[in-house]
Amino acid sequence: MKIEPKQIKVKDIFDGYVDNDDDGVFAYGGKLAIRPAYQRNYVYNNVQAESVIQTVLKGFPLNIMYWVKVGDNQYEILDGQQRTLSVMQYLDHKFSILLDGKKYYWDALPDDKYDAIMNYEFMIYICEGEESEKLEWFRVVNIAGVKLTDQELLNSVYTGEWLSDAKRYFSKRNCAAKKLSDRYITGDPNRQELLEKALKGICEYQGIKEISEYMAKHKSDADANELWQYFQDVFHWVEKIFPKHYPSMKGLDWLHLYNKYHHNSYNSSVMIAEVKKLHEDEDVQKKKGIYEYLLCKDTDPYAGRLLSIRAFDKRDKMAAYTKQDGICPICKQHFNYEEMEGDHIIPWSKGGKTVPENCQMLCKDCNGKKTDKY
Numbered sequence: 001m002k003i004e005p006k007q008i009k010v011k012d013i014f015d016g017y018v019d020n021d022d023d024g025v026f027a028y029g030g031k032l033a034i035r036p037a038y039q040r041n042y043v044y045n046n047v048q049a050e051s052v053i054q055t056v057l058k059g060f061p062l063n064i065m066y067w068v069k070v071g072d073n074q075y076e077i078l079d080g081q082q083r084t085l086s087v088m089q090y091l092d093h094k095f096s097i098l099l100d101g102k103k104y105y106w107d108a109l110p111d112d113k114y115d116a117i118m119n120y121e122f123m124i125y126i127c128e129g130e131e132s133e134k135l136e137w138f139r140v141v142n143i144a145g146v147k148l149t150d151q152e153l154l155n156s157v158y159t160g161e162w163l164s165d166a167k168r169y170f171s172k173r174n175c176a177a178k179k180l181s182d183r184y185i186t187g188d189p190n191r192q193e194l195l196e197k198a199l200k201g202i203c204e205y206q207g208i209k210e211i212s213e214y215m216a217k218h219k220s221d222a223d224a225n226e227l228w229q230y231f232q233d234v235f236h237w238v239e240k241i242f243p244k245h246y247p248s249m250k251g252l253d254w255l256h257l258y259n260k261y262h263h264n265s266y267n268s269s270v271m272i273a274e275v276k277k278l279h280e281d282e283d284v285q286k287k288k289g290i291y292e293y294l295l296c297k298d299t300d301p302y303a304g305r306l307l308s309i310r311a312f313d314k315r316d317k318m319a320a321y322t323k324q325d326g327i328c329p330i331c332k333q334h335f336n337y338e339e340m341e342g343d344h345i346i347p348w349s350k351g352g353k354t355v356p357e358n359c360q361m362l363c364k365d366c367n368g369k370k371t372d373k374y
């Protein structure tokens with residue numbers, strides 16, 4: 001890992017400054033990506049931006065910034081994006097500042113102030129090294145104050161054709177991945193949350209532990225087609241198995257569900273009917289659990305736990321306790337009320353409801369051993 005300190009004048013950084021919006025913000029003669037394409041961070045408000053300019057005008061030091069070398073004479077800002085942007089935007093006539101109670105846009109500044117900004121030097125550490133080293137080091141820097149998400153950090157390290165292509169699918173506003181998955185999962189493309197979810201999913205699918213491993217393996221690929229195909233497979237599968245859309249589907253980990261269940265076969269006509277029935281069942285308290293329940297109920301005897309089946313209330317339990325004279329019907333021993341738990345006589349999965357007639361009290365031991373709890 002090589003970390004080289006460098007002082008660069010504002011006028012050199014401003015050289016060739018261009019804001020291409022979603023396609024990125026560049027400066028330093030085109031060599032520096034202040035913000036890479038399709039990667040938005042939070043943005044300073046005017047007060048914060050002005051305080052950066054005031055600092056520069058007074059010649060006070062700004063904190064050290066970090067650039068990453070991503071290619072021959074190509075850099076990305078890892079830390080210092082907002083400070084750099086503030087200065088660039090001021091020079092680009094985007095806001096004014098107050099000097100002695102007067103508003104000044106950049107072109108109206110007195111010469112000495114103008115020179116003070118242009119000749120101000122940013123303190124920059126340029127880092128260069130193996131990906132694993134960079135990642136480790138970026139995480140430390142990140143802890144010290146950069147507000148980058150894990151995936152944004154990874155994107156600073158594994159740059160290349162593969163990443164550019166992946167961002168086209170997953171990181172643009174209104175990107176194809178957002179359109180395809182918006183009814184099913186949450187995630188802001190600009191904060192790289194969709195890309196992160198897709199990567200997490202494909203890693204699980206392929207048995208890869210870390211996203212960084214996958215990115216390291218594919219960073220030199222010509223495109224990200226494998227990832228994009230996988231992502232499409234997931235949501236086409238969801239639409240196939242559950243053809244009718246419900247709002248409760250949104251926010252589930254569909255990539256994980258796909259990984260786990262896509263080898264099984266399901267009848268989508270049956271699914272439509274079952275989803276409807278479970279939505280109408282008052283004993284089903286967790287409607288979001290319906291989908292995984294239906295995917296696994298034939299193989300998992302405890303699938304019912306996914307639905308949080310409504311429990312008996314105290315009145316029902318008291319009534320059953322009195323009726324049983326405190327005797328547990330399984331072990332035939334007598335217990336205090338507090339030592340017993342309410343149980344569905346006919347399990348919910350066999351059509352038993354959470355109604356007084358279907359309530360019995362079991363001692364905790366017997367209840368724990370019961371296998372058809374749902």
Ligand SMILES: [Zn+2]
Nearest residue numbers: 328331363366
């Ligand atoms: Zn018992």
